[in-house]
Amino acid sequence: MGFALWIDDEVAWAEGTHEYRPMGTAVVAVTDTFQPRDFRQRRRSPGRLDPRFSGFFGSLSELNAHLRRLRSAPRRKPAAGLACIPF
Secondary structure, eight states, rough: EEEEEEEOOOOEEEEEEEEEEEEEEEETTTTSSSOOOBBBBBBBOOTTTTTTTTESSHHHHHHHHHHHHHSSSOOOOOOOOOGSOOO
């Protein structure tokens, strides 16, 4: 098995293969987990060069563990611009 993952602000896509046969693509909320029943042959994933691409994973449980780690990691705030610094 192998899975490619893309993550956006609110959704995550996974494209999977099982014994060299395509499983299809699944889309879930970033707060959810992927299940085998979520994969559809006709659904398309973003391209491999898409900036939302997050990597390759060897199993569905590894993929879901990665999503859980991302949810528990603190979000960084963007750096303030120079215009925000008082004189």
